Amino acid sequence: MAEGEGKWGCTGDEQIIPPEIDTTNPSIARVYDYFLDGKDNFAVDRQVAEMALRIVPDAKDAGKANRRFLRRVVRYLAAEEGIRQFIDLGSGLPTQGNVHQIAQEIDPAAQVVYVDNDPIVLVHGRALLATNGSTTVIQADVRDPEAIYADPALRGRIDFSKPIGLLLFSILHHLNDEEDPWGIAERLREPLPSGSFIAMSNFFNAQDEHPEASKQAVMVEKLFNENLGTGRWRTREEIMRYLGDMELVEPGLVPLADWRPDAGESWEKSATYYTYAGCVARKP
Known part of the structure; x- marks a missing residue:
């Protein structure tokens, strides 16, 4: 190309x-x-x-920070926690540094299943993965966890008797409150075996922590809902509810750039910096 x-x-x-x-x-x-x-x-x-x-003039910086965060998380889970199978929900369009590329640098046999409900992602994913026998992509909706976990293509890659890395990057904030994202998160979380991890990034309303960031979050949320019909900037308490009794990995729920940054990574601490947060948690 x-x-x-x-x-x-x-x-x-x-x-x-x-x-x-x-x-x-x-x-x-x-x-x-x-x-x-x-x-x-x-x-x-x-x-x-x-x-x-x-x-949000630096919104592109936020998108790129999310990709860097994903790479650090997958590398951490594969290299330090020994995770060898990943489910990437709401995976989006392939770009540089995809989950399978990072995980398979650690172990070429690592299994990865990408899941998205957008047909354009399926088209791209199948083209990208045509020669990768350890990775597949399925079209499914995060609102139906049972169908995702029952999919034959996923079951052919993922062994639910062994720890799994479930990646929820920029997906739960596209579920509106009336769709019960917390119930969906529980249905995604419960079937995971002990020792599994959930990693996620979310639009974050910092409220009292950063009032200017919170003001910006409200403005962009209005724009997204008017044009995309989706997008919720949730509070720390609301985001933590996704994890149930899972154990947070240090440093907890923090702005994306603050989660175990690599040397030389930087992003100016604008209001936008504080409106996108991420974390990793382990299932006991």
């Missing part, structure tokens, strides 16, 4: 688009792709992203 080209062979919206891809409504995965400087997005996605950038 030439530099600057999208998945289907030419730049921008002139691509030959598979019929299952809806280019008339913005896609969460494609808006995020734009924030990561990706090429697989359309005018409708860029419009929403640019509106967000007018409120």
